[in-house]
Amino acid sequence: MGQGPLISRRGLLGGAGALALAACGREPQQLQGGWVGATPARGHRLRQPLPRPGDAPLKRTGVLIVGGGVAGLACARALQQRGVDFALLELEDQAGGNARGHAMQGLPCPLGAHYLPLPGPAAPEVQQLLMELGLAREQMGRVVYDERHLCHSPQERLFFEGHWVEGLLPPADGANGLAQYRRFGAAVGRAQRQLGFAMPTHRAGWRAGHAALDAQTFDQWLDAQQLNDTRLRWYLDYCCRDDFGAGSSVVSAWAGLHYFASRHGFHAPGDAEAEREPVLTWPEGNGWITARMAAGLGEQLKPGRTVLRVEPGKHQVEVLAWNETADAPERWSASQLVLATPLFIAQRLLGDAAPAALVEANRGARHAPWLVANLLLAGPLLDRPGAPPAWDNVAYGSRLALGYVDAGHQGLSPQRGPTVLSSYWALPESQRPTLLQEPWQAWAGRVRVEMEQLHPDLPEQLQGIDIARWGHAMSIPVPGRRGSAALQALRMPHGRMHFAHADLAAYSVFEEAFTLGHEVGHTAKSH
Numbered sequence: 001m002g003q004g005p006l007i008s009r010r011g012l013l014g015g016a017g018a019l020a021l022a023a024c025g026r027e028p029q030q031l032q033g034g035w036v037g038a039t040p041a042r043g044h045r046l047r048q049p050l051p052r053p054g055d056a057p058l059k060r061t062g063v064l065i066v067g068g069g070v071a072g073l074a075c076a077r078a079l080q081q082r083g084v085d086f087a088l089l090e091l092e093d094q095a096g097g098n099a100r101g102h103a104m105q106g107l108p109c110p111l112g113a114h115y116l117p118l119p120g121p122a123a124p125e126v127q128q129l130l131m132e133l134g135l136a137r138e139q140m141g142r143v144v145y146d147e148r149h150l151c152h153s154p155q156e157r158l159f160f161e162g163h164w165v166e167g168l169l170p171p172a173d174g175a176n177g178l179a180q181y182r183r184f185g186a187a188v189g190r191a192q193r194q195l196g197f198a199m200p201t202h203r204a205g206w207r208a209g210h211a212a213l214d215a216q217t218f219d220q221w222l223d224a225q226q227l228n229d230t231r232l233r234w235y236l237d238y239c240c241r242d243d244f245g246a247g248s249s250v251v252s253a254w255a256g257l258h259y260f261a262s263r264h265g266f267h268a269p270g271d272a273e274a275e276r277e278p279v280l281t282w283p284e285g286n287g288w289i290t291a292r293m294a295a296g297l298g299e300q301l302k303p304g305r306t307v308l309r310v311e312p313g314k315h316q317v318e319v320l321a322w323n324e325t326a327d328a329p330e331r332w333s334a335s336q337l338v339l340a341t342p343l344f345i346a347q348r349l350l351g352d353a354a355p356a357a358l359v360e361a362n363r364g365a366r367h368a369p370w371l372v373a374n375l376l377l378a379g380p381l382l383d384r385p386g387a388p389p390a391w392d393n394v395a396y397g398s399r400l401a402l403g404y405v406d407a408g409h410q411g412l413s414p415q416r417g418p419t420v421l422s423s424y425w426a427l428p429e430s431q432r433p434t435l436l437q438e439p440w441q442a443w444a445g446r447v448r449v450e451m452e453q454l455h456p457d458l459p460e461q462l463q464g465i466d467i468a469r470w471g472h473a474m475s476i477p478v479p480g481r482r483g484s485a486a487l488q489a490l491r492m493p494h495g496r497m498h499f500a501h502a503d504l505a506a507y508s509v510f511e512e513a514f515t516l517g518h519e520v521g522h523t524a525k526s527h
Contacts, residue, residue, distance in 0.1 A: 035440050036102055037111045037372075037468030042091055042306045043345075045322060050308055053320060056329045061087040062526025064319060064334035066307045066349070069097025070286075070510055071500045071517035072340030073293040074125075078521025080297065085526045087332070088297065089305040089321055095294040098470055099510065101287025104376040109407040109420040110285025111372055111468040116510050117263060117279050118145060122198035123511050125518045133292055135280060151281045152410055154390040159454055161396075164386030167276065168238070168394050170231040172269055180229040181268035184236075187225060188257060188266045197261035200515040201505055202491075204262070206483065210254055214483045218248040218256030234397065241426045242402060244507050245368020246476045255477035255507060281391065283407045285422075286510060305330065310337065310349040310497075317496050336496045336524050340517060342367070342472055343490070343503045357489035358499070364481060365503070369432045370473035371425040373447040374407070376464040380416045381455040393454070401425045401450045418463075423447050426473075435469050443467055474508035482506040491516075498524055 063079055065072050068090030079086045094100055098112035119126040127143060130136045136145045157164045165171060172178035191197065191209075198204035213221065218240060222233065237248040239259050244251045260266045264277050282288035294301055304324040311318045317337040321330045339346040344362050347354045383389060391410075394403035401423065408419035425447075427435060435443075444465040452458045481487075487506065490499045500520040505512035 031441070031444055031462070032464035033440065033444060033466050035469065036374075036466045037100065038470060039092060040436060040469075040471065042324060045306050045308060050320065051322065051329050053329045053331050056331050058331045058333055059087070060333050061085055062334065063087075063336045063338060063524045064089065064317065064332055065338045065340055066310070066319070067097075067340035067345075067501070068092075068095035068294065068301065068303070069340060069501075070099055070290060070513035071502060072097075072338070073290060073297075074129075074514045074517030075338050075340060075500050075521035075524070076297050076300065076517075077129075077293060078518050079524065080300070082522070084524070086300060087334075088301050089307055089319070089332070090301065090303045091306055093303050093324075095301060095303060096287055096290030098370075098473055098508075099286035099290045101282075101284025101291060102374060102466060102468070103284070104374055104420050104464060104466055105418070107376070107407065107418060107420050108282070108284035108287075109374045109422055110283075110287060110405070111374075112285065112370070112470065112473070113510060114285030114405055114422065115151065115279040115281040116286060116289070117277055119511060120199060120263075122203040123200060123515060125515055126511055129289075129293075129514065130280075133289065145278075145280065148410075149280050149282065151279050151391050154388055155276050155279075156392040156394070157387040157390040159384065159393070159395040162384070164384055164388075164393075166387045166390075168392070169235055169269065170396055173229060173231050177229045177231060178268060178270075180227050180232050181266075182271075183225070184227055184232060185266040185268050185271070188260045191257050192261045192265065195261075197258050199262040199509070199511045201258065201262065201482070201512065211483050213254035213257060214252045214481070215479055216253050217479055218251055218253045221253035221256070222248065231396075238394070238398065243509065244476055245370065245426045245474045246366075246428075246478075247399075251477050252479040252482065254482050281410065283410055283420075285407075289510075307349060309351070310339070310353070312337070312350070312353055312495055312497055335527050336498065338498045338500055338520055338524060340500045342475075342501060343499070344472070346499060346501075355490075355494045355497075357486045357494075361484060361486035361490060361503075364478070364484065366429060366476040366478055367472035368474050368476050369427045369429065369435050370470040371427060371435060371443060372468045372470075373423045373425070373444065374466045374468075375404075375421045375423065375447070375451065375458075375462060376466075377419050377421060377458075377461045378463055379418065379461055381461055382457045384454065395454060400427060401447075404451065421451070423451060432471050436471060440465075440467050443469075475503045475506060477506040493523070 062085035065088040076088045100111045102109050102111045136143050156168045158168050195209045196204045240248045240251045306322040309320040316333050319332040323330045347358050404421045404423040498520045500517045502508040502513040
């Protein structure tokens with residue numbers, strides 16, 4: 001994603017949306033919109049007294065999966081390919097987790113994750129999925145991707161000193177700035193060669209050098225390297241917030257280097273290899289993929305089930321769930337259970353039966369809250385000078401809001417009509433209660449203030465704002481998290497239970513979640 005405020009985020013977060021709009025000299029208009037996506041009330045059932053199962057019939061299956069995000073869907077897909085009997089219980093009415101899609105007046109847009117880098121050699125399972133979905137094919141011994149689904153040009157731009165520039169890396173600030181860009185690129189290259197980085201990360205192994213990076217923050221490592229250029233440091237902080245939900249002062253040096261070293265490195269302006277990484281994207285974001293994964297599961301996918309309790313036994317695992325449609329309890333029994341939920345949810349479901357590794361892993365866990373606001377526009381916005389409108393649009397100097405993506409960028413029509421812009425915000429953990437408690441109009445006001453700094457004519461084109469809030473959007477790879485022995489222990493079966501979630505990788509991206517779910521789906525048994 002991108003990110004992009006031009007004024008202090010703290011001022012915006014401190015006031016109500018209507019006051020923020022008034023500060024711009026305009027009367028706040030009545031907008032259509034509201035909260036969409038996740039349903040916090042369902043998840044909060046876990047905090048209430050457990051209902052009595054009563055006479056709820058007992059449903060049986062071989063393998064029961066709890067959680068229909070990317071990891072749960074990947075696990076279900078692998079079990080289905082093996083012919084194993086299974087069922088998947090999903091909290092929401094639509095599977096996909098934070099990789100779901102939405103639509104405003106028929107125009108698709110994302111609720112969360114919105115792109116997928118082309119998978120590298122360490123992610124053959126992801127590559128196979130893309131081939132099965134018709135996104136890639138083998139041609140003369142190499143994989144070729146369908147250009148209709150690759151991000152169209154221009155891909156990214158940065159609002160810098162009053163105009164748009166191509167790409168997201170700020171122009172170097174003189175010879176010293178360029179020299180620091182190149183020194184950081186060289187450091188990334190050395191890390192790639194000497195230590196090894198991959199996505200999914202467990203395919204790269206874990207050495208003493210990784211552990212040393214994991215023991216300090218990215219800022220501490222950058223300071224030690226005397227990489228202090230303001231523009232470089234803003235960009236690296238932005239990249240951390242983009243992938244990990246927290247800045248370079250919070251995430252580990254391992255995470256900061258992994259962002260670049262597990263992909264195509266870092267290239268200074270003017271370098272021969274400084275071209276953008278190709279990515280797959282769709283108007284509805286990664287919801288395009290998860291919708292197709294879910295559709296293939298048929299009746300084995302059970303949406304609208306809030307799991308309330310898990311009781312592992314010697315011969316089976318029993319689960320108490322609440323059927324949201326029937327408004328009644330539901331009991332399940334399975335030979336094996338896959339908990340494809342965030343780890344803190346898994347611990348709540350297991351209660352006193354939680355293994356020691358799970359309890360230990362949750363002691364150091366931190367999750368970033370996110371907000372995704374989709375803005376429905378009647379037509380294209382007026383633009384500032386410089387680079388033309390791109391798919392990802394970011395403002396230099398941003399600290400919280402993460403720019404916007406044009407959901408209509410992949411369209412092939414030369415005529416630009418109504419479209420949806422998706423504004424991303426990575427919030428500090430302290431803002432989680434505010435995100436859940438304040439009305440959607442307050443957040444819509446903040447998003448409008450942010451966007452109007454880039455496009456002053458926004459009020460004339462804006463027709464509505466739908467907002468998705470993610471209280472625990474992604475695991476933050478703080479120092480010590482990636483090398484946690486507890487996380488490694490949870491990758492192994494625990495009796496009849498398996499854990500499969502991106503939390504186990506210490507950060508949240510599609511490749512990690514999919515691979516973890518796929519691996520469990522190939523080991524879980526129905527007897």
